Amino acid sequence: MKKMGLIAATAAMTVGLSVNASAADTLAAVKERGFVQCGVTTGVPGYSNPDDKGNWKGMDVDVCRGIAAATLGDASKVKYIPLNAKERFTALQSGEIDVLSRVTTWTLTRDSSLGLNFAGVTYYDGQGFLINKNLGVKSALELDGASMCIQSGTTTELNAADYFRENKMQFEPVVFDTADQTVKGFEAGRCDVLTSDQSQLYALRIKLSNPNSAMILPEIISKEPLGPVVRQGDDAWFNVVKWSLFAMINAEELGLTSKNIDGKKNSKNPNIARFVGAEGIKGTGLGLADNWAYNIVKQVGNYGEAFDRNLGMNSPLKIERGLNALWNKGGLQYAPPIR
Amino acid sequence: MSSDANKSPSASQKTRFWHDPAKRAILFQSLLVIAVLGFVGMIVQNTLHNLESRGITTGFAFLSQEAGFGIIQSLIDYSESSSYGRTFFVGLLNTLLVSVLGIIAATLLGFIMGIARLSNNWLISKVASAYVEIFRNIPLLIQIFFWYFAVLRALPSPRQSLEPIENIFINVRGLYMPEPIYGDGFGWVVAAFFIAVVAVFFISRWSKKRQDETGQRFPMLWTAAGLIIGLPLLVYWVMGSPLTWEAPVLKGFNFRGGMTIIPELAALWVALTIYTAAFIAEIVRSGIEAVSHGQTEAASALGLNRGKVLRLVVVPQAVRVIIPPLTSQYLNLIKNSSLATAIGYPDLVSVFAGTTLNQTGQAIEVIFMTMLVYLTLSLLVSAFMNWFNTRMALVER
Ligand SMILES: N[C@@H](CCC(=O)N[C@@H](CS)C(=O)NCC(=O)O)C(=O)O
Numbered sequence: 001m002k003k004m005g006l007i008a009a010t011a012a013m014t015v016g017l018s019v020n021a022s023a024a025d026t027l028a029a030v031k032e033r034g035f036v037q038c039g040v041t042t043g044v045p046g047y048s049n050p051d052d053k054g055n056w057k058g059m060d061v062d063v064c065r066g067i068a069a070a071t072l073g074d075a076s077k078v079k080y081i082p083l084n085a086k087e088r089f090t091a092l093q094s095g096e097i098d099v100l101s102r103v104t105t106w107t108l109t110r111d112s113s114l115g116l117n118f119a120g121v122t123y124y125d126g127q128g129f130l131i132n133k134n135l136g137v138k139s140a141l142e143l144d145g146a147s148m149c150i151q152s153g154t155t156t157e158l159n160a161a162d163y164f165r166e167n168k169m170q171f172e173p174v175v176f177d178t179a180d181q182t183v184k185g186f187e188a189g190r191c192d193v194l195t196s197d198q199s200q201l202y203a204l205r206i207k208l209s210n211p212n213s214a215m216i217l218p219e220i221i222s223k224e225p226l227g228p229v230v231r232q233g234d235d236a237w238f239n240v241v242k243w244s245l246f247a248m249i250n251a252e253e254l255g256l257t258s259k260n261i262d263g264k265k266n267s268k269n270p271n272i273a274r275f276v277g278a279e280g281i282k283g284t285g286l287g288l289a290d291n292w293a294y295n296i297v298k299q300v301g302n303y304g305e306a307f308d309r310n311l312g313m314n315s316p317l318k319i320e321r322g323l324n325a326l327w328n329k330g331g332l333q334y335a336p337p338i339r
Numbered sequence: 340m341s342s343d344a345n346k347s348p349s350a351s352q353k354t355r356f357w358h359d360p361a362k363r364a365i366l367f368q369s370l371l372v373i374a375v376l377g378f379v380g381m382i383v384q385n386t387l388h389n390l391e392s393r394g395i396t397t398g399f400a401f402l403s404q405e406a407g408f409g410i411i412q413s414l415i416d417y418s419e420s421s422s423y424g425r426t427f428f429v430g431l432l433n434t435l436l437v438s439v440l441g442i443i444a445a446t447l448l449g450f451i452m453g454i455a456r457l458s459n460n461w462l463i464s465k466v467a468s469a470y471v472e473i474f475r476n477i478p479l480l481i482q483i484f485f486w487y488f489a490v491l492r493a494l495p496s497p498r499q500s501l502e503p504i505e506n507i508f509i510n511v512r513g514l515y516m517p518e519p520i521y522g523d524g525f526g527w528v529v530a531a532f533f534i535a536v537v538a539v540f541f542i543s544r545w546s547k548k549r550q551d552e553t554g555q556r557f558p559m560l561w562t563a564a565g566l567i568i569g570l571p572l573l574v575y576w577v578m579g580s581p582l583t584w585e586a587p588v589l590k591g592f593n594f595r596g597g598m599t600i601i602p603e604l605a606a607l608w609v610a611l612t613i614y615t616a617a618f619i620a621e622i623v624r625s626g627i628e629a630v631s632h633g634q635t636e637a638a639s640a641l642g643l644n645r646g647k648v649l650r651l652v653v654v655p656q657a658v659r660v661i662i663p664p665l666t667s668q669y670l671n672l673i674k675n676s677s678l679a680t681a682i683g684y685p686d687l688v689s690v691f692a693g694t695t696l697n698q699t700g701q702a703i704e705v706i707f708m709t710m711l712v713y714l715t716l717s718l719l720v721s722a723f724m725n726w727f728n729t730r731m732a733l734v735e736r
Contacts, residue, residue, distance in 0.1 A: 086697050093395065093702075114700040115395035135592075145591040147512060152680070152689065153697030157408045161419040164409075172512075172593070173409040174603070175683045175694065185683065188491040189511045190602065192592050232394045 026098050026230070026237035027071065027287055035077040038064035039097035042082040042178050045203040046311045046319075047103050056080045060101040062306040063122055063228050065299065066244045067099060070292040075299035084178045086153035089114050092229060099241055100229040103200060105155045110229075119241040121227045123311075124323040124332050126220035127159045128198035130205060133215050135192060140219040144169035149182045149191035151175070156196050159222040183207050186214075197224045202317045240286055247293040249335035250275065251302035253326055258301040261294060274339050281339075293338060303333065386703070401699040402427070408694055410685045412601055423695050430690035431712060437604060437686065438673045438716075441611040445672060446665075448612060449619025456624045467620065474617040480678055482614055487606035487682045494602075497593045506586040506597075514600040515587040522581035531574040535566040542566075603684035607676065615672045619665065626661035627653060658731050666724035670717050677713075687712060 030036050040048035040060055048058040056078075065075040081097050092100045093115060104110075105125075106118040129140050129148075137143065140163070150157050152175045164171045174191050176182040183204050186194040194204065198220060205211050228245065230238050251257070254272055256264060265276050274280035277290035286292065300306065304326075311319045325331025356362040390397045402424035409419055414432040417425060455467035474482070491511055495501060500510040508515040539562070546557035575581070587597030630653050638652040639645075680689035687709060696705040 086693055089697070089700055090702050093393075109698070109700070112394075113396035115390070115393040143592075145593055145595065147593065152683075152693050157694060158698065161407055161409045165419055171409065173411055175411070175685070175689065177680055177683075177693075181681070181683075184488060185491075188488055189494075189496055190491055233392075 024095065024231075024234060026234050027240055030071055030098055030237075034072065035079050036064060036068045036071065036099065037079050037081060037097045038067070039081050039083045039088055039091050039100040039102055040064070041102050042084055042180065044103060044179055044200055045206055046315060046317045047200070047203065048080070048082075048101070049203075057310065059122060059306060059310040060103065060228075062300050062310065063101045063245060063248075064099065066248055066296045067228075067241055069295040069299045070244045070247070070286075070288055071240060073289060073291075073295050075295070084153070085151050086177065088153075089116065089229075092116060092231060095231075098230070098237070103197060103226050104229055105197075105224045106227055107155060115232045116229050117232050117238050119228045119230055119238060120245045120335075121225040121332075122245065123199060123226045125197040125199050125224035125226050127156055127195060127222040127224060128201050128220055129217040130186070130194040130196075130201040130214050131192060131217060133213055137192075137217070140217050140221065141167060141169075143171065143193060145171070146192040147172040147174055147190065148193045148195050149174050149176065149185045150195055151179060151182050152177055154196070155222070155224065160195050163221045179204060180207075197226070199311065199317075199319055202319055206316055236287060240288065243286060243338075244292075244296060246335035247275070247296050247338065248300070248303040248306065249326070249333050250338055251293070251297045252304040252333075253328070253335070256297050256302055257305055258298055261297045265294075271337070271339070390703070396699075396701065397704070399704055401701055401704075404699075406695065406698075408698070410690055411683075412604065412685055423699060426695050427687070427691045427708065430685060430687035430692075433685050433690070434673075434676055434679075434687040434712075435716075437607055437611065437676050437679065437684065440608050441615065441672050441676065442669050444608065444612040445615040445619055445668070448616035449668075450623050452616060452620035453623025453627070456620060457627060471617045471620050474613050475621070479610065479614045479675055480681060483607060483610040483678055483682055486610045487602065490606060491602060497589065500589070500594075506584070508587060508589075508594060511602070512593055512599075513602050514605065515594045516598045516600075517584035517586045518596065518598045520583045520585055522583060524578035524581040527578055528571050528575045528581070531571045532567065535570040539563045539566055601684075603679070603682050606682060607679050607684045611672055611675060614675070615668055618668050618671075622661055622664045622668065623657075626657040629660045630656045655731070659728070662724060662728045662731065666721060666728075669720050669724070673716055673720065674713060 038061075040056065040058075043049045044058070046058055048056055048060045051057050061078075061080070064078045064080070068077045069075040081091065083091050083097075083100075083102060088100055088102055088104065089110070091097050099119075101122070103123075103125075104118075106121065110116060111118055129143070131137055143164075148160060148171050150160060150173055157173070157175065160171065160173065172191075174185055176185055179200075182194060182196075185191055187208060194201065194214075196204065198216065201216050205214055205216070208214055228241050230241050251261075254269075254275060256272065256275065261276065264272050265278070267273055267276070270279065276294045277283065277292070282290035283292045289295070301309070307321065307324065308314045311317050312321065321329075321331060323332050325333065327334040357366070387397055403422050405420055406423050406426050407419055410417055410426065410429055412433060413429045414436065415425075415428060417429050452467045452470055455463050456471065458464045458467070494509065494511040497510045497512055500508040500515075502508055506517050542557075542562060543559055546559050550556055585596050587594040587599075634652055634656065635648055638648040643651065676686055677688040679686035680693055683689065692705055692709040696702055699705070
């Protein structure tokens with residue numbers, strides 16, 4: 001059935017591409033429509049997953065909410081479109097979504113040949129392996145001959161092949177369409193190993209009926225910078241998405257949180273004054289309201305808050321900040337200044 | 340026009356060509372064809388231009404790039420360093436494999452169930468109709484998931500494999516069998532087989548002719564079976580058994596060596612077979628019921644026994660009714676095999692329209708090629724079945 005979606009999207013894309021050449025103005029379209037269409041996963045806890053009331057929650061979801069807060073002044077004005085790995089780029093190219101915020105790795109091929117642009121990095125990740133504890137394996141180098149459950153249409157598929165080839169090992173790839181099926185295949189014992197971006201392994205592990213039966217191997221075999229993606233050729237929208245993410249990171253650096261930002265509206269600190277839109281260029285360049293960055297932090301929170309809530313210590317995943325700490329705290333998260 | 344026709348009704352020679360309906364039709368049809376072609380050309384042109392201006396790579400150059408991903412089952416040599424073009428053929432052959440297996444098994448099961456539904460035995464006919472009603476009415480995708488996950492859960496891990504027959508192992512990774520290793524002289528065995536087939540062909544022509552002329556029947560079935568099985572066996576024995584088997588052995592995570600049927604193939608095959616056979620059973624039942632009862636009675640009155648009535652009178656007529664709808668079931672099965680992607684069987688849609696499409700991003704080219712494959716396969720099957728149908732059709736004298 002997924003295939004029908006893909007074919008339909010391709011058909012839509014062919015039709016769309018054959019009539020309209022002008023680069024669409026996504027920002028204007030979003031403002032007119034009144035909500036942002038955001039492509040997310042079909043369900044990876046911590047990144048994008050509907051809670052028991054059907055509200056989407058997660059790090060990637062918070063990026064979408066930040067964009068909605070910046071453009072529309074209301075973080076709840078988002079329509080989430082769940083996509084599996086195979087469908088995601090076609091959905092973006094065909095205009096079905098405005099932004100793809102779905103654990104998507106920034107690679108040369110994707111950036112240069114799909115007509116897409118990556119707007120930054122929400123999470124620095126790397127590929128890892130989840131295995132059944134009772135196999136007694138301690139390192140990925142002991143995996144020669146193993147079967148691996150992999151999700152189709154991911155960088156994971158390629159990295160696994162590279163890694164095993166490089167280490168002269170063999171493996172049997174069992175490739176599924178969605179995260180759910182991949183997990184089920186692993187649970188049913190079809191594979192010895194489930195491989196994916198390491199943070200998603202933590203997330204998928206809590207989906208297992210017995211999470212303690214599985215463990216994550218220490219090796220990380222690739223670089224997976226995950227970030228939001230937009231269509232190439234619409235620079236205004238590209239800027240909006242890019243700076244929405246930068247605002248969240250800058251807010252953490254400036255110590256602005258959803259709780260304290262109201263009290264800092266009249267701050268004498270020039271960086272904060274510019275941030276909340278009291279001074280400086282405000283929203284003019286981006287075509288947004290002057291308080292666009294304030295809205296993001298007030299309604300969604302800063303990068304650190306979003307991280308802790310979804311992936312970090314206040315979440316079931318308990319992932320360390322690691323590479324995703326701010327640059328001045330030993331990590332890689334660094335955003336250009338708002339001024 | 341009407342005035343024209345009134346003035347010179349006999350001057351049809353001189354009618355202007357736009358007054359001649361036949362010529363006018365040709366003109367309009369050519370205009371239409373030109374317009375349609377022009378429109379298609381414009382769409383293609385425009386699409387290419389827009390793809391380029393949006394920075395999306397186009398063309399078929401990707402087919403020769405290295406694929407870089409693994410595929411679990413391939414009927415031809417394939418490795419991570421093979422090209423994207425090769426992934427197309429790997430996927431295509433896997434699609435053909437499951438389709439052919441599915442068509443054979445569904446036909447057999449469908450015929451058995453269809454005939455069983457007409458059985459006078461209450462139990463048999465009820466079992467057959469329950470089968471048809473259940474499996475025809477559950478969506479195929481759900482059946483595929485059922486067979487896949489239900490079967491997976493029931494099977495043991497590689498280290499606790501079942502070994503029903505020596506050197507054949509069943510576990511959650513699949514069915515492992517010894518692989519035949521052909522020694523010197525095995526070619527002769529194969530040759531003997533083909534010689535037997537050819538011989539059977541000629542003997543059957545001769546026996547038919549003889550029956551037409553003299554009315555004597557020849558035990559064709561037994562002769563054929565004896566020749567086709569016996570001759571190769573004899574040669575095999577004469578050549579000193581030129582065939583050995585390489586058994587699979589448990590090593591590390593799993594068995595190595597031998598031949599494997601992966602659970603994805605097994606589940607898809609079973610699901611496609613059971614689902615399609617339910618429809619075929621109905622087609623067979625209605626085909627047989629379409630032969631009027633008078634025919635059966637007339638045949639019995641001639642003194643033919645039950646088996647011969649079926650074989651000589653009922654089946655040949657039923658087959659004519661059965662073949663056209665059977666063709667559409669075959670086409671459905673081929674197209675339904677693309678649901679493979681849901682359980683990770685590496686068919687064309689999963690490998691080529693899935694992974695290859697995603698890694699290269701060339702959706703339009705890849706989907707175009709994939710659609711062309713299904714179209715071609717469907718047309719080939721239809722053509723074959725039409726040919727078969729004309730052969731079986733009533734020869735009216
Ligand atoms: N970062 C990788 C992998 C992303 C990915 O799709 N990961 C899987 C984890 S198994 C996932 O999130 N699947 C969720 C879904 O398909 O809805 C990529 O961009 O190719």
